[in-house]
Amino acid sequence: MFEAVLGVSALVTPAILIAWWLAGYLAGRLVFWGRLRLGVGVLLAVLGLAALLTAAELFLVARLWSYGWLFVKDRMILGTPPLLLPAAAALFLSVPRLWRLARGAVVEAKVPVDAAGRSEASHPLLVVPVQATAVGAALFFYVTWFPPGLPSPGMALTLWGLFSISTAALWVRQRRRLRIMSGPEPPLTPGPGFRLLRTGAFALAICAGFVALFAYSMQASVLPDRFSMMTHENVDYGGGPQTGHGHMGHADHEHGSSTSVTDLTGPREGVPDRRFTLTAREARIRLGSGKTIEAWTFDGKAPGPELRVRQGELVEVTLLNEDIDDGVTLHWHGIDVPNAEDGVAGLTQDAVRPGERHTYRFRAEQAGTYWYHSHQVSSEQVGKGLFGAFIVEPREPEKDEREVTVLAHSWESGNGRTAAMGASDTLERKAITPGTPVRLRLINTDSYPVTFSLTGAPFEVAAIDGTDLNAPTELTDTRLELAAGGRYDVTFTMPATPVRLGVPEGVGLGGDDHDLGLLLSSDGKGDVPALENGPGFDPASYGEPEPTPFDASSDFDQEFEVVLDNRPGFYDGNFYMLWTINGEVFPNTPAQMVREGDLVKTTFVNRSFMDHPMHLHGHHVLVLSRNGERVSGSPWWSDTLNVAPGESYEVAFRADNPGIWMDHCHNLDHAAEGMTMHLGYEGVTTPFEAGSETGNRPE
Ligand code: C2O
Numbered sequence: 030m031f032e033a034v035l036g037v038s039a040l041v042t043p044a045i046l047i048a049w050w051l052a053g054y055l056a057g058r059l060v061f062w063g064r065l066r067l068g069v070g071v072l073l074a075v076l077g078l079a080a081l082l083t084a085a086e087l088f089l090v091a092r093l094w095s096y097g098w099l100f101v102k103d104r105m106i107l108g109t110p111p112l113l114l115p116a117a118a119a120l121f122l123s124v125p126r127l128w129r130l131a132r133g134a135v136v137e138a139k140v141p142v143d144a145a146g147r148s149e150a151s152h153p154l155l156v157v158p159v160q161a162t163a164v165g166a167a168l169f170f171y172v173t174w175f176p177p178g179l180p181s182p183g184m185a186l187t188l189w190g191l192f193s194i195s196t197a198a199l200w201v202r203q204r205r206r207l208r209i210m211s212g213p214e215p216p217l218t219p220g221p222g223f224r225l226l227r228t229g230a231f232a233l234a235i236c237a238g239f240v241a242l243f244a245y246s247m248q249a250s251v252l253p254d255r256f257s258m259m260t261h262e263n264v265d266y267g268g269g270p271q272t273g274h275g276h277m278g279h280a281d282h283e284h285g286s287s288t289s290v291t292d293l294t295g296p297r298e299g300v301p302d303r304r305f306t307l308t309a310r311e312a313r314i315r316l317g318s319g320k321t322i323e324a325w326t327f328d329g330k331a332p333g334p335e336l337r338v339r340q341g342e343l344v345e346v347t348l349l350n351e352d353i354d355d356g357v358t359l360h361w362h363g364i365d366v367p368n369a370e371d372g373v374a375g376l377t378q379d380a381v382r383p384g385e386r387h388t389y390r391f392r393a394e395q396a397g398t399y400w401y402h403s404h405q406v407s408s409e410q411v412g413k414g415l416f417g418a419f420i421v422e423p424r425e426p427e428k429d430e431r432e433v434t435v436l437a438h439s440w441e442s443g444n445g446r447t448a449a450m451g452a453s454d455t456l457e458r459k460a461i462t463p464g465t466p467v468r469l470r471l472i473n474t475d476s477y478p479v480t481f482s483l484t485g486a487p488f489e490v491a492a493i494d495g496t497d498l499n500a501p502t503e504l505t506d507t508r509l510e511l512a513a514g515g516r517y518d519v520t521f522t523m524p525a526t527p528v529r530l531g532v533p534e535g536v537g538l539g540g541d542d543h544d545l546g547l548l549l550s551s552d553g554k555g556d557v558p559a560l561e562n563g564p565g566f567d568p569a570s571y572g573e574p575e576p577t578p579f580d581a582s583s584d585f586d587q588e589f590e591v592v593l594d595n596r597p598g599f600y601d602g603n604f605y606m607l608w609t610i611n612g613e614v615f616p617n618t619p620a621q622m623v624r625e626g627d628l629v630k631t632t633f634v635n636r637s638f639m640d641h642p643m644h645l646h647g648h649h650v651l652v653l654s655r656n657g658e659r660v661s662g663s664p665w666w667s668d669t670l671n672v673a674p675g676e677s678y679e680v681a682f683r684a685d686n687p688g689i690w691m692d693h694c695h696n697l698d699h700a701a702e703g704m705t706m707h708l709g710y711e712g713v714t715t716p717f718e719a720g721s722e723t724g725n726r727p728e
């Protein structure tokens with residue numbers, strides 16, 4: 030529904046623009062019409078159409094407003110006044126004059142209309158409101174199609190200023206015309222040839238302007254050869270009570286000290302409890318169906334090996350790159366590691382080139398389901414297989430629990446995408462003894478939400494994004510929509526009859542007839558139960574509340590608003606329908622600045638046509654509310670929060686992990702097109718740079 034309203038409202042705006050421009054043009058030329066009555070009639074009809082379209086648009090904007098103020102704030106503040114004020118003037122000033130003109134003595138006049146008629150027909154109060162509305166409609170169109178997300182005072186001044194100056198200019202011009210027109214002699218009108226020439230020149234000038242703008246934006250969007258991810262044009266100090274201290278990366282920070290991300294490492298000393306080596310290399314892998322994929326692998330496997338550690342253990346992972354030309358890194362998705370171990374090329378390290386190595390060390394403090402993946406050219410590298418599961422077992426593991434890790438992924442296989450769970454793109458059968466406690470660790474490594482369906486046993490969602498839920502209740506035939514990058518732990522007791530995990534929905538994944546998924550039964554055989562089309566799982570009202578370190582009524586030190594939009598534009602020299610954050614793509618997206626210890630609240634609003642799974646590195650956020658409604662169930666901690674079109678979320682986190690952190694959409698194609706931003710701690714700097722010359726492409 031939201032998308033329909035959004036789409037129609039966007040499509041109505043050019044129609045409004047055309048209608049008001051036509052009306053403005055006709056109003057300006059009314060006096061030249063051979064038959065004034067006909068001219069007035071046509072103008073009134075066009076005005077009626079323009080008014081109708083405007084009213085329809087207002088209705089649609091009101092509908093969007095019902096999703097929340099942030100859905101329309103920029104349009105309401107920047108675009109609506111320049112459209113509605115003159116439109117009202119047109120209604121109350123121009124239309125009555127047109128009426129009078131139509132019913133007056135001059136109705137039957139032929140060319141030349143007499144002086145009284147001419148002066149009435151060219152009166153500024155008749156003409157200017159209509160023409161000013163045309164200008165307002167252009168601004169409204171601009172704000173709708175190139176939404177700034179959050180209206181800034183500067184932008185308001187610019188747009189309103191533009192509107193006021195144009196209106197004043199139109200007024201002055203019309204006054205002059207009125208003077209000329211009210212003379213006793215009808216003025217000489219320029220011939221049609223001249224007018225055609227004039228219109229042509231005007232159109233040419235506009236086109237040239239657009240071409241120049243186009244070329245300029247294309248050029249301006251080219252990313253520099255090297256740039257530091259901490260020098261942002263657009264630093265956001267939030268709306269909290271304490272704002273505007275120092276600049277990210279400035280050594281002359283108020284305490285006069287600065288920390289480099291390279292110093293924010295995990296424990297450098299100590300014998301690791303677990304040691305892993307992962308070697309990145311190209312390899313051909315075979316899916317369950319026999320299909321082969323040219324993959325990029327860790328240790329020849331895609332997905333890479335599952336890394337399992339115990340909570341509290343010191344983990345050391347050495348990454349070797351054998352032959353991945355672009356270089357690779359390892360990012361521990363969802364694990365709040367120290368900044369230097371976060372594995373973001375160009376921000377916390379350089380990409381590891383072929384023949385090179387890099388060692389990561391951190392203590393696995395959080396039990397739960399996580400995953401690792403390369404954070405260099407990640408849209409391509411994760412797609413091709415440079416990822417794997419990372420499981421942190423609790424200090425006291427559940428006895429006899431049978432665990433199955435499911436990595437939903439779609440593989441590029443020559444003829445489109447092949448949906449799979451791990452490397453198995455067919456139904457996988459497993460034998461599990463009835464009565465066994467089962468834990469499915471569902472991980473979505475794809476770029477789109479994936480809906481899972483579990484049939485054959487009542488189950489619980491035990492954890493979201495690695496964090497256990499409080500008092501989960503039993504669910505039956507409930508569909509689980511999992512954010513790209515997100516994880517659900519699902520637990521149940523194995524019944525005597527078969528249980529099926531399927532994927533009814535998901536871009537690239539899914540389809541009931543599709544023999545994809547898991548079949549669990551006592552002997553690994555048995556019939557495949559059909560997937561039930563049950564209700565959707567709602568994390569906002571599942572389980573029981575319990576105390577949290579902070580909540581919606583806490584005092585926040587910083588508050589940020591993040592508006593996700595679509596607009597046409599360029600990124601790195603290419604034209605896209607861009608996915609923007611507060612109207613911009615990286616590196617012009619806001620860098621949110623916090624100080625260590627801050628309690629931070631962020632509001633996400635999605636006004637675009639696709640889901641955006643927002644992933645903040647290094648922190649877990651507590652979801653406070655969705656669409657204005659407080660979370661009523663178990664505390665819901667997330668590291669990858671899917672914000673669907675029309676949705677708004679308020680989340681909060683404690684800034685307790687200093688560094689510079691990526692905060693981006695985990696639809697990795699969106700991230701690659703600039704849908705990324707950073708959370709920066711004041712006083713933290715990075716020596717690493719991104720850009721083509723550095724070879725670092727964090728995306
Ligand atoms: Cu899973 Cu910044 O990524």
Ligand code: CU
Nearest residue numbers: 641694696699
């Ligand atoms: Cu996105």
